Amino acid sequence: MIEILKLVIVTAFLVVGAFLMLTAAIGLVRFPDVYSRMHATGKCDTLGVSLMLTGLVIFQGPDLVSVKLLFIIFFVLFTGPVAVHALFRAAVTRGYKVWTREGWKLWKKEGHE
Amino acid sequence: MTSKIFSFTATFVVMYLFWLLNSGAFETFYLSLGAVSALFVSYAFHSHFMLIKEGRSAAVSFIRFIGYLPWIVWQIALANWDVVKRVLSPDMPIDPRIISFQSGLKSDLSMTTLANSITLTPGTITIDVDRDGTFYVHSIAQEPAESLLTTPCEMATRVGYIFRESGKWK
Numbered sequence: 712m713i714e715i716l717k718l719v720i721v722t723a724f725l726v727v728g729a730f731l732m733l734t735a736a737i738g739l740v741r742f743p744d745v746y747s748r749m750h751a752t753g754k755c756d757t758l759g760v761s762l763m764l765t766g767l768v769i770f771q772g773p774d775l776v777s778v779k780l781l782f783i784i785f786f787v788l789f790t791g792p793v794a795v796h797a798l799f800r801a802a803v804t805r806g807y808k809v810w811t812r813e814g815w816k817l818w819k820k821e822g823h824e
Numbered sequence: 825m826t827s828k829i830f831s832f833t834a835t836f837v838v839m840y841l842f843w844l845l846n847s848g849a850f851e852t853f854y855l856s857l858g859a860v861s862a863l864f865v866s867y868a869f870h871s872h873f874m875l876i877k878e879g880r881s882a883a884v885s886f887i888r889f890i891g892y893l894p895w896i897v898w899q900i901a902l903a904n905w906d907v908v909k910r911v912l913s914p915d916m917p918i919d920p921r922i923i924s925f926q927s928g929l930k931s932d933l934s935m936t937t938l939a940n941s942i943t944l945t946p947g948t949i950t951i952d953v954d955r956d957g958t959f960y961v962h963s964i965a966q967e968p969a970e971s972l973l974t975t976p977c978e979m980a981t982r983v984g985y986i987f988r989e990s991g992k993w994k
Binding site: 731734737738741742743744746747749750751753754755757758775778779782788789791792793795796799800803809810811812 | 845846848900901903904907908910911912916918919920921922939940943944947949950951952962964
């Protein structure tokens, strides 16, 4: 019984994590500019990976492998935002324009569509 | 001098614990190998590794940081739900904008913590931080920006409380 419960919890973690990664991928394709794309990938990837690893920790049970997985979760949570900052800074320095709703309306009014 | 001894000892302890947890082998040979490596690492890097130089304030900050974790984890969960909604809804309700606000934080460590927290929470990403504590934030829509623009800002106050730069958030 306990085994089944454990498997259910592990599966739930893995499924939610995978769903978040999928959402990040869809957001990467759907969002209009480089900055809003980073919103999708930066957040969902960080939590998606953490959740999947948490599921693996529960599956493994308390031993040294779990400790190593916990270290990986910790480092992913810290390096995820830093990687996003680095990308963001690079995009800003290169002068990429921010997509805005007003600009988009203007662009459509000028007859591009 | 005492701060040097403190940062050296603290680095050594953390590094040695890290070694033990990663190796899992408790023979004398491996234990001494770990001690030598930890000594070398803490000799070379203790001034970079320990960002808070004094034992007491480091302990206080650590305990307060642990208290901050449940709140930030909940915010991360909300952020992901927010992004999931925006990505999957057919009309894609986004309206990106760049805002700036004054956080009132002073030390590097607290500003780094706040910048990372902003990036992980709903709809906002830190672009740049000025020396005087001004944050430039890219926000995906109007509502996420507003929670940061209220004064006093909840997140800045909470982070300031960890590093003893502001009072407790009610």
